[in-house]
Amino acid sequence: MSNQDEAQGALAPWREPLARALHRNRALANSRYFQLATVRPDGRPANRTVVFRGFRDGSDALILISDRRSQKNQQIQRNAWSEICWYFPKTREQFRISGKLHAVEETTDSAVTQALRMQIWTAISHKAQEQFGWPMPGGIRTDDGEKESSSETSFSTGPSSASCASLPIAEPQQPAPHFSVILITPYRVDHLKLRGEPQNRYRYDLDEKQQWRQISLNP
Ligand SMILES: Cc1cc2nc3c(=O)[nH]c(=O)nc-3n(C[C@H](O)[C@H](O)[C@H](O)COP(=O)(O)O)c2cc1C
Helix, strand or coil: CCHHHHHHHCCCCCHHHHHHHHHHCCCCHHHHEEEEEEECCCCCEEEEEEECCCECCCCCCEEEEEECCCHHHHHHHHCCEEEEEEEECCCCEEEEEEEEEEEECCCCCCHHHHHHHHHHHHHCCHHHHHHHHCCCCCCCCCCCCCCCCCCCCCCCCCCCCCCCCCCCCCCCCCCCCCEEEEEEEEEEEEEEECCCCCCEEEEEEECCCCCEEEEEECC
């Protein structure tokens, strides 16, 4: 077995503290959201909130969904580097995960990743599916504007009301053309625990042999 296989077989050491944080903060719906930073073509940062959709089976890659027409998908094509920032209010810990992004879009030529795209599409709610029939994200709005009706975001897994004219999803069993899955493959994780005297901070780095190394840092 190669080191890479071993690295893929065993979960990365930061997965256990992250799983614990997710579990202990599970009552807070927003503990499933994190901020995803990417790099714009002019070198400036871009940042937005996204929903964590779980880990890819047998790997440490995090999953999120996105519209392939969005800025983030365009940015990834030029520069795959990203960092996510994830704060868990109840346990007062922050995970900053740096890694490379890979967008699985309708045209991505891999049966394996297309199967994943299909799997995630069928797992999301109908309301979440519908937003992939919305007009161009970030384009100038031409309908009559906002219709507030729910505290849920259409990105959440819970029930919600769309507030933007949707095109009907032609085949709910088939991913909409604009539906994409983004995979984040982590290379570095910085875990800060505010609780404790003194606070604790750990850094995990994936080395050139695909082994994770853990060090303790000053907070
Ligand atoms: C709570 C919350 C959850 C969100 N979840 C997602 C998500 O999972 N995927 C996504 O593409 N955008 C999500 N969004 C919208 C993004 O923050 C962002 O506005 C959108 O993706 C367009 O960003 P971009 O043009 O930089 O790609 C969410 C927004 C909020 C407030």
